[in-house]
Amino acid sequence: MAEQWLILGAGSIGGLWAARLHQALRAPTLLLKEDAFADYRGLTIDGEGIVPVAAATPSQLNRPIDRLLVCCKSYQTLDALSPLAPYFHNETSLVLVQNGLGIAEEIKALYPRIKLYCGTTTAGANRLDRFTIRPAGEGETLIGAFDGSVRELKTIADSLSCEAFPVAASDTIQALLWRKLAINCAINPLTVRYRCHNGELLDIEAAREDMAAICSEFTEVSEALGRADWVPNLLATVTQVAEQTGNNRSSMLQDVEAGQRTEIEAITGYLCREAKRLAIPTPVNESLFQEVVSTHSPH
Ligand SMILES: NC(=O)C1=CN([C@@H]2O[C@H](COP(=O)(O)OP(=O)(O)OC[C@H]3O[C@@H](n4cnc5c(N)ncnc54)[C@H](OP(=O)(O)O)[C@@H]3O)[C@@H](O)[C@H]2O)C=CC1
Ligand SMILES: CC(C)(CO)C(=O)C(=O)O
Incomplete structure (x- = not known):
């Protein structure tokens, strides 16, 4: 389904976001490293319990990637994307949400075909262990086009947004x-x-x-x-x-x-x-x- 997101970087922010989308019945799928996948039994949101977000490894992918949300640390991003590259196509939308700058340019140079969006969030979260996340404050998440389609931006933002993790489109993201x-x-x-x-x-x-x-x-x-x-x-x-x-x-x-x-x-x-x-x-x-x-x- 076009609206479903793959989420790379199932840590504090990516995990929290994935859990909120799952609870809003958007059926996201986490993309995990092999060793993480072997240990995965669902995400736990501290104080709430287990949220059984679906998960897969890059080697289990069997179809092109349409929508990919990336919430890795900046220095992890390029390595994490590399096994996914065979699944990118001209309509792949990639949303990158992280602190710091420079990685978006590197992604675009490596994968010129994809539509790239960038975001920033004031939501907060901490990891208590690999799959246990403690929310640390609600916030605002804004997404804009790096070079992705401005026309599709609102659809992208809406499909990543839910009541517990609101996301809006921004035309001043840079x-x-x-x-x-x-x-x-x-x-x-x-x-x-x-x-x-x-x-x-x-x-x-x-x-x-x-x-x-x-x-x-x-x-x-x-x-x-x-x-x-x-x-x-x-x-x-x-x-x-x-x-x-x-x-x-x-x-x-x-x-x-x-x-x-x-x-x-x-x-x-x-x-x-x-x-x-x-x-x-x-x-x-x-x-x-x-x-x-x-x-x-x-x-
Ligand atoms: N946490 C927060 O409150 C906020 C964070 N941010 C920004 O968001 C970004 C993410 O931060 P945060 O969520 O805290 O970071 P985390 O370290 O909690 O999460 C990063 C995740 O990426 C995963 N990862 C790393 N390499 C790979 C790979 N090759 N394949 C699949 N997954 C991989 C890690 O898995 P593993 O640990 O198993 O290696 C981990 O789950 C950062 O840029 C941060 O500055 C921005 C605002 C708030
Ligand atoms: C805004 C600030 C400084 C809040 O702690 C932050 O973004 C961070 O710690 O990375």
Whole structure:
């Protein structure tokens, strides 16, 4: 059925989304690695119970992929997509929802035929174990066309939307993703440097100074790209998000504390690569990038 989604990346966000779509009778199917599939007995939503979302491995696929939602971490995405490539066709719609930038361009270069959509979410979730998810706050999920059909965008967004996981179409997704990148650049690596919750950054003088410098470097790069109006008053925006998410440990700090690889390459790394291309110095972002990569990433 055309409306059914395959979901790659059955972790915190992908798992929660899949469970909500299943509960709304949309019959999504999780695409799992072989070892995960062997252990899979349904998703568990903490406090609610088991949600028996269907699952398959890429080797069990027996028909072309029409609709694929990808919720892997940025650095997992290309490897995860590779066994699915034989099933892509000209009408395959792929929706990519993750923090950071740069992967969409790489997907498009590798798989030029697909219709690509990108999204961002303020919904939150944590994994208690491989298939147990604790929802951590409802939020808004917005999807826009990277190069997919604008005409089909609303149909795509509606088919991914349900009461418990609302999704809307956005015609300003590039600006929203750029703004989210700015927020992640200005909060996530600083919570690693100062080992603190998001809100505590505002109580530490050195962190506030770093935050101002990150925002200033980000704004300079934005101006050079003609995107200054995507991030007006950036420091005020970041300060507000740090306040609103004050009790959060950022996703990057959680990864570092769990000994896992972070998404620094797709966040601060992406900004630094753009800055280098434009010959704009970004020393504060550079130093944070090196710090998070060398001190905390196990690669
Ligand atoms: N969690 C949240 O609240 C939010 C997350 N985001 C963003 O969403 C994205 C996903 O984050 P999150 O859900 O937390 O990440 P998780 O680590 O919880 O989930 C990633 C999932 O991808 C799976 N995966 C990795 N490689 C493959 C593969 N080759 N084939 C199939 N599945 C694979 C992992 O499986 P396994 O573990 O078995 O390897 C895991 O289930 C990130 O970019 C994050 O920044 C954005 C907003 C909020
Ligand atoms: C907005 C913020 C900083 C909230 O914690 C986030 O997106 C993250 O932790 O990755």
